[in-house]
Amino acid sequence: MKLPQISIVGSGWLGGALATVLAEDYTIHISTTSVSKVETLKAQGFTPFVFSLGSTNTHEIPSFLEGSDIIIINFPPKRRIDAIETVYPQQVSALLPFIKEHQKVLFISSTSVYQNTNDWVTESLPLHPEKASGLAVRGAEQALQEALQERLTILRFSGLIGYDRLPGRFLANKKELRNGKSPVNVIHRDDCIGLIQRIIETKSWGEIFNGCSDEHPTREHFYTLAATRLGLTAPEFVQEQTPTNFKLISNRKSKEKLAYVYQFPDPLKLI
Structure with a gap:
């Protein structure tokens, strides 16, 4: 029996792992910008497009999208690119002329995209x-x-x-860091893939969801413990009385509407 088909734009750290999981139920078209990755992607059972x-x-692009019921756009804006606020939305928009009316898109x-509110943040903000980078992503969202x-x-996410992708390396050996009392918002790759699967399974189109772990330890606690467990020099934070310039990402909608149970709800158990 012929499997339904999904096109995944981006074969990096998340896209490649996602393709491996979805390949159990779908034929996978996957894109890459590198000719050198083509044979590796073919060996994994995917159909690559450069x-x-x-x-x-x-x-x-037309052949890449042809025959797919769902298109997953999964590539972040590159850092250190001039005018990324306009470049990235233009890159994403380049797909639009080739997307057919029956095809669903997951971005x-x-x-x-959220500003710091010093409070909880939901999808309605x-x-x-x-x-x-946030301006770039918001621009891409709006175009789509x-x-x-x-x-x-x-x-x-x-x-x-x-x-x-070990958080202990992110701030190791750094000094005089601020916002140590601010909460951390992270998500494990397996939960990223799990949420994508639930959206597809439940046909939850026309929606916006946050993906984030349940718990939000402080930056100081999280990154100090993460560095220590890797045997690295822990970061040093300026001691401040109250947290400032932060946001707490709510995952409530993803749990209620998708009935998703996070596999890794506590970031402290991941380090």
Whole structure:
């Protein structure tokens, strides 16, 4: 029996692992910007396509999307690119002319679209990003929403951790860090994949979801413990009385509407 097909834009740290899991139930089309990855992706049982969004190399995109019921857009804005606020939405928008009316789209976004509120943040918050990366992602979300409307679901992930992405290395040996009392918002890669599977299984289109662990330890506690357990020099934080410039990402909607149970609800047990 022929399996249904999914196209995944991006074969990096999350996209590659996601493709491996979804391949149990779907035929996988996956994109890469590197010719050198083609044979590896083929060996994993995927059908790879080489193209770079935002370039003139778009002739592969129609074949990449053809036959797929679902398209998963999963590549973050690159750092240190001038005018990323406009470049990234343009890259994402380059897919729109080739998406058919029957196809559903899942956009892997980021909680960087939210400003610091010093309080809980839900999916209904009006967006006022404070950094260029957040502005870039918000721009991509808006372009997709205008074109796709109810055929689009947006999944906003907090900081990605798990496997070789070890948070103990992030701040090790750094000094005079601020906001040590602020809460941490992270999510394990397995929960990222689990949420994507639940959206597909429940056909939850036309939605926005946050993806984040249940617990939010302080930055000081989390990164100090993470570095210590790797045998690295723990970061040093400026001692402040109260937390400032933070947000607490709520995952309540993902648990209630998707009936999703987080596999790794406590970040302290991941380090």
